[in-house]
Amino acid sequence: MRDSSWHSIDGAARNLTPSLLTLLLVLFGQLPFALPGQMAVTPYFVLMAVYYWGLHRSDLLPAGVVFLIGLLQDALEGEPFGVNAFVLVAVYWFVASQQRLFRGKHFVVVWWGFAIAALLAALARWILVSILLGMAIAPWGLALEFLVTVALYPVLTVAFTLAHKTLPRSDLGEFLD
Amino acid sequence: MRASMPFRYGAQRSTFTLLLLLSTAIMLIGKADPTLYERTRMAVTDLTVPVLGFISQPVVAASRLMDDIRNAATVYQDNVALREENERLHRWRAVAQGLESENARLRQMLNFAPEAPATYISGRVIGDSGGAFLRSVLLNIGAREGVRKGAAAVDDRGLIGRIAEVGEWSSRVLLVTDLNSRIPVFVGENRQRAIMAGDNTDMPYLAHLPAEISIVAGDLVITSGHGGAFPAGLPVGIVVRGEGELRVQPFLSAGRLEFVRLMDFGLTGVIQDQTLGVAESRTGR
Numbered sequence: 001m002r003d004s005s006w007h008s009i010d011g012a013a014r015n016l017t018p019s020l021l022t023l024l025l026v027l028f029g030q031l032p033f034a035l036p037g038q039m040a041v042t043p044y045f046v047l048m049a050v051y052y053w054g055l056h057r058s059d060l061l062p063a064g065v066v067f068l069i070g071l072l073q074d075a076l077e078g079e080p081f082g083v084n085a086f087v088l089v090a091v092y093w094f095v096a097s098q099q100r101l102f103r104g105k106h107f108v109v110v111w112w113g114f115a116i117a118a119l120l121a122a123l124a125r126w127i128l129v130s131i132l133l134g135m136a137i138a139p140w141g142l143a144l145e146f147l148v149t150v151a152l153y154p155v156l157t158v159a160f161t162l163a164h165k166t167l168p169r170s171d172l173g174e175f176l177d
Numbered sequence: 178m179r180a181s182m183p184f185r186y187g188a189q190r191s192t193f194t195l196l197l198l199l200s201t202a203i204m205l206i207g208k209a210d211p212t213l214y215e216r217t218r219m220a221v222t223d224l225t226v227p228v229l230g231f232i233s234q235p236v237v238a239a240s241r242l243m244d245d246i247r248n249a250a251t252v253y254q255d256n257v258a259l260r261e262e263n264e265r266l267h268r269w270r271a272v273a274q275g276l277e278s279e280n281a282r283l284r285q286m287l288n289f290a291p292e293a294p295a296t297y298i299s300g301r302v303i304g305d306s307g308g309a310f311l312r313s314v315l316l317n318i319g320a321r322e323g324v325r326k327g328a329a330a331v332d333d334r335g336l337i338g339r340i341a342e343v344g345e346w347s348s349r350v351l352l353v354t355d356l357n358s359r360i361p362v363f364v365g366e367n368r369q370r371a372i373m374a375g376d377n378t379d380m381p382y383l384a385h386l387p388a389e390i391s392i393v394a395g396d397l398v399i400t401s402g403h404g405g406a407f408p409a410g411l412p413v414g415i416v417v418r419g420e421g422e423l424r425v426q427p428f429l430s431a432g433r434l435e436f437v438r439l440m441d442f443g444l445t446g447v448i449q450d451q452t453l454g455v456a457e458s459r460t461g462r
Contacts (some may be wrong), residue, residue: 029230030304030315031236042305063189067196071203075221076304076312078342078349082203082215089200093193106239122309131312132208137356142309 011168018061021163022049026073040087043149045156046073047121050088051114054095055102057167066092079125080132087121087128093122106148107154115150122146126168208298219344222315226347229303229444230317237435295408295440298322300348301435312355312377313338314434319346327406328439334428335412336360336400340439350437354381361403362413365396371397373413373425380417380424395417398425408440 025045046069053061070085077084094117095102102110122142130136207214248255281287298386300322304315318324320343328340330350338358341351351358358375364383370390375381386392402409414427 027225027232028319030225030229031233044380050248063192063196067200070200072221072225075218076217076225076315078313080204081207081218082200085203086197086200089196093197099418125309128204131430133310135356137310145309 010108011105014167015060016055017163017167018049018057018064021160022053022061022065022069023072025049026069026076030076041144041148043152044118044121044145046070046088047091047118047149048083048114048153048156049160050092051095051117051153052100052157055099055110055113056160058092058096058099058163060167061090061092063089077106079129083125083128083132087124090124091117091121107157111150111153114153116145118149118153192422197401214229215342219319219347219349222348223319223344226303226315226317226344229315230301233303267462271420296323298324298328298439298441300324300437300439302437303347305434310356310377312352312375313341313359314350314352314437316348316437316439318439319344319348321345323441324348324439325441328441329400329407329411330437330439331411332434332437333427335414336407337427337429337434337437339406353429354379359400360407360413362398363401364392364398364416367391367402368400370403373438380426381414383416383423383425386423390423391421392416411440 025048029042029045050061050066050069065090067085070088071081073079073084073088074081095113098113102113122145126137126139126142202367210345227350261427298318300316300318302314303317314322315448324340326340326343329336330338330340336353338350338352338355340348341357342349353360353373354377355375356377358373360373360381362371362373362383363369364371369387369390370385372383374384383392383398394417398416400407400409400411400412400413412428413427414425417424417426
């Protein structure tokens with residue numbers, strides 16, 4: 001009896017992992033780590049998490065959580081409210097609907113998919129922020145951020161995969177695969 | 178399971194559509210009432226301050242360590258350079274002391290009203306998103322410590338920005354390089370008036386220059402105090418010549434901010450809404 005209740009608590013905690021990891025990456029993206037003498041470019045960490053979990057375990061990262069995390073990102077980055085929420089939910093939808101296309105494919109294909117998602121996300125953010133601020137914003141910072149984000153995706157994937165292995169198996173396996 | 182698939186997919190689709198509509202609504206409301214969002218944003222930021230303050234410490238420690246390692250390698254050259262600089266500064270100090278006493282005497286003769294003394298509050302940088310759209314940093318001090326909107330933020334070298342948003346325990350500094358930053362400045366020995374405008378690059382440009390300008394690369398840029406946004410005379414940067422326009426290399430060292438001092442001169446000028454106060458035609462430069 002005690003064993004099984006402990007087991008279910010443990011399972012529930014593990015099921016929260018994708019959401020918590022994504023949340024943590026939002027905060028991580030705010031840290032002041034910049035290389036000396038260089039313009040600070042922080043990768044769009046949270047997009048990596050949304051893409052990975054959308055692809056592999058969309059059952060454990062509810063769309064509502066992605067939305068709230070997007071709002072948090074907006075608040076911390078100082079971007080107009082709703083932009084990141086919109087972009088992350090849209091990417092999540094895109095990825096979750098393309099699971100069949102990417103699952104089981106070679107990592108390069110998945111990475112390629114991420115690059116496309118990141119490009120679309122960057123474009124969408126640029127357009128939305130430009131409209132909301134009422135001026136065309138110089139796209140160089142965003143372009144740099146896009147490149148760094150795509151380049152770092154494999155590194156974060158390693159971390160996600162390690163976390164992924166600790167998760168209970170999906171009861172939707174048949175649906176997803 | 179298979180039978181429930183279309184249902185599940187349909188439900189998912191409506192959830193996504195709903196969330197996208199909600200985000201759009203939030204963007205539109207934010208456009209209509211920016212102050213509501215500013216308050217919300219700082220309230221959310223306040224909540225994350227303890228966490229950010231905690232997790233930023235190892236990052237700061239790591240970058241300090243990297244600095245130490247790099248400094249150890251150049252300790253000899255640094256020492257030589259510092260000795261030279263020290264000697265030069267000693268000479269400058271003598272000059273400055275002479276000027277200061279002369280200045281004091283002249284002011285006395287003119288019955289010059291001294292400027293109100295500034296108050297300082299120091300804070301630590303806990304967030305630097307390096308955002309693609311905004312150049313700002315988060316500080317771990319807020320309204321509780323007496324931070325006021327519009328306060329000038331300086332580090333040991335000069336002006337770095339101004340307080341744009343204030344929460345209870347945190348505040349956001351809009352850096353001089355930000356797109357929305359417009360600072361009235363004096364350039365060079367002739368004290369030419371200009372507006373230093375950020376455009377999200379590392380070097381802001383000089384706008385609203387008079388027709389005949391005698392500005393050369395290397396001229397010092399200081400705040401002019403016009404518009405009441407900033408106290409006058411704070412060093413901002415050095416003029417460099419860009420492609421067909423004059424730019425400023427700010428003293429602000431990107432990404433190297435750790436501690437920031439806020440000066441509050443009790444000025445409230447145009448800073449309450451800077452974008453309206455110093456209207457700047459981006460197309461006209």
